[in-house]
Amino acid sequence: MRLDRPMVIIGAGPAGISAAKTLAAAGERPVVIDENAYPGGQIFRRPPAALARNETQLYGFDASRARRLKSTFEAIAPSIEYRAETLVWSVEDRRLHLSTAGIVKCMPFSRILLAAGAMDRVIPINGWTAPGVFSLGAAQIALKAQATFIGKRVVFIGTGPLLYLVAYQYAKAGADVAAVLDSSEPFSKITPLPALLADISNFSRGLFYVSQLLLRGVKIQTAIAPIEIVAGDRGVTSIRYEQSGQQGQSDCDAVAIGYGLRSETQLADLLGLSFQFDRRQRQWLPVTDGAGRTSVPHVYIAGDGASVRGSEVAEWEGELAALSLLEDMGRGSQKRASVLRRRIDSLSPFRRALDDHVFPFPHHFAEAIRDETIVCRCEGITAGQIRETVATTGEADINRIKAFSRLGMGRCQGRVCGAAACELIAATARTDISATGRLRGQAPLKPIPLSILAGDRR
Ligand SMILES: Cc1cc2nc3c(=O)[nH]c(=O)nc-3n(C[C@H](O)[C@H](O)[C@H](O)COP(=O)(O)OP(=O)(O)OC[C@H]3O[C@@H](n4cnc5c(N)ncnc54)[C@H](O)[C@@H]3O)c2cc1C
The missing domain is CATH 1.10.10.1100 (BFD-like [2Fe-2S]-binding domain)
Structure with a gap:
């Protein structure tokens, strides 16, 4: 029997798409809501048609996964209700508050699966609010979605896998990458090689990006501490940093800054989920049973919004959380769930090594x-x-x-x-x-004009 209130998935990234596919395959018709114009989430963000490029140009090594997720989404489109460009700005009493194209609506739901992803983690320094300073993710969005660079000569500063990926994407696209300034230790000082080899494919990609940057003559400095971003009337002119007690400077007109990611947990907070502090990610994260169930019976969670572990794990977690949801309705497949759990566990040593040793949050x-x-x-x-x-x-x-x-x-x-x-x-x-503690979530989660609230259609 179909419930009157739909099940809802928030987020059409790898976790949300995979969850939607699983629910659709079980005969459900989930509503998939995403504030982006196209499905794919952060990793597979798509440009508008006028700026379209093929998957290889956009996603490099991840092109075949991008194609697969895109065709998965196209295949399930008739079996789901997809609401693009729709922001969930609040939730209360099993009702979502949505905003689409200037119109707000309420949507009751029966069960909800959160797949809301993550965002950049930034540590402020003098000058970070000057024109020309972007978060690393924003710099990548400019390139992926708008086919543009954030500046003519760009410095990438911070740490984490995205630092090298985005710098490489800029260099490959023809940008002048002035420097990559990484707060982490040089790779030669990093010891947990066996753990890194647990995901040889991602490990090799990292080495590839670094080598490609070096081959292009990009200056890579490790173990740096930022001092300040220097900016004049026309925005950024340089960045100053310290390395082994010496001061350095890189001239540039734009800076991309990011020290890894943090989970987007505001909806989980508004839904009343229990949280626990995660020492590795230095963040409060929703408590789960490891299979997407949360402390609130009708709420499930998957992907980077549950814990930042990368897009492959996000995809498996999306399926696993959907299977848990189905199981709670008396229709799950334990066999498939065990396979997914094993896959997720197999990548844990790699992620731990990245977080603890390779790119620790400074x-x-x-x-x-x-x-x-x-x-x-x-x-x-x-x-x-x-x-x-x-x-x-x-x-x-x-x-x-x-x-x-x-x-x-x-x-x-x-x-x-x-x-x-x-x-x-x-x-x-x-x-x-x-x-x-953690900042309590407040509606609206993201800014919405008061005028559209005035036209609220209930
Ligand atoms: C800016 C950025 C760029 C990244 N680029 C890469 C990359 O190039 N390569 C890589 O390997 N990893 C990248 N990552 C990490 C990567 O996003 C994740 O590992 C993976 O995409 C996580 O999948 P997910 O489905 O959990 O979340 P996401 O892919 O982040 O998808 C979450 C979706 O939820 C939607 N959403 C969130 N909150 C709301 C709301 N309130 N209302 C409506 N919709 C909402 C978002 O619009 C988004 O589409 C990036 C992360 C960020 C933050």
């Missing part, structure tokens, strides 16, 4: 943020103001600091500054990072 940088540096861009709150708030109130919980200082109270709801702010608060209060 949380200590937060301690060095200069007092005058803006941390919360939306409200213009500086590191000095945050330190002072911690010192004068004696508080270390980020929600309390928010109440006292307006940190994270603006348009982005702390999605951009929250992670670094927690590190800064922990360093100032000399407490463990987990003691700073």
Whole structure:
């Protein structure tokens, strides 16, 4: 018997598509909602038709997966209800609040599968709010979706696999990549080789990107600490950094900055899921049973939104969470679920090695943020103001600091500054990072004009 309220999947990335395929194959008709114009999520983001390029040009080694996911989506299209360019901006009482093309609607649901992905993690430095500074993901979106570069001469700074991938994509597309500045240690100092070999394909890709950058003459500096981005009236002019006690500088007119990713968990928060602190990712993540079930019976979660583990794991997790959902309706396949669990587990050593040894998040940088540096861009709150708030109130919980200082109270709801702010608060209060708590989700999750709320059609 079909339920009146549909099941909903939020996110049409690898996790969401794979979940939709599984539910459709079981005879369900899920509603798939995504704020993007096309399915594919972050990794398989597509340009508009006027800027179309083929999969190999867009996704390199991932081209065949992109083609496969695209044809999967085309094949299931008649069996699902796909709502593109639709933002889920709130959820309450088993009702989603959606915004599509300036119209808001409510959608009741029976069960929900969150596949909302991740976003960049940034650590502020002086100058990061200047014109010409982008997050790493935004730099890639400019290239993938708009076929453009963020500047004429670009520096990539931060750490993580995306740092080298995006720098390589820029260099390959003909951009002048001035430098790649990585906060992590040089590869020669990294020891956990057996764990890295657990995913030989991704490991080899990383080496390929580095070698291609070197062959193109791109300067790669490791174990760096950023000092500041220098900007004039016309935007960025250079970036200054420190390496082994020496100061360095790279001239550029744009900077892409990113220290890995953090899961998008606001919807999980609004849905009342339990969270636990993940030391490796230094983030609060929804509690799951390892197969996509959460602490709330009708809510399931998969992919980077559950824990950042890459697009292949996201795809398997999407299927696994959908199988759990079906099993809870009395229709699951334990055999397939075991296969998926084994696959996911097989890549865990690789991910752990990446997070712990190859590209550790340099949380200590937060301690060095200069007092005058803006941390919360939306409200213009500086590191000095945050330190002072911690010192004068004696508080270390980020929600309390928010109440006292307006940190994270603006348009982005702390999605951009929250992670670094927690590190800064922990360093100032000399407490463990987990003691700073997590910013409570607030609707609207992303900005929507008040005028469209006024026309709410219920
Ligand atoms: C900017 C960026 C670029 C990346 N590029 C690469 C890459 O080139 N190669 C690579 O291997 N990995 C890349 N990654 C990592 C990669 O995205 C993931 O490993 C993988 O795509 C995760 O799949 P997913 O399905 O969990 O989430 P995603 O692919 O992130 O898909 C989540 C989807 O949910 C939608 N969504 C989220 N919240 C809402 C909401 N409230 N309302 C409506 N829709 C919503 C988003 O629009 C998105 O399409 C990138 C990550 C980011 C953040």
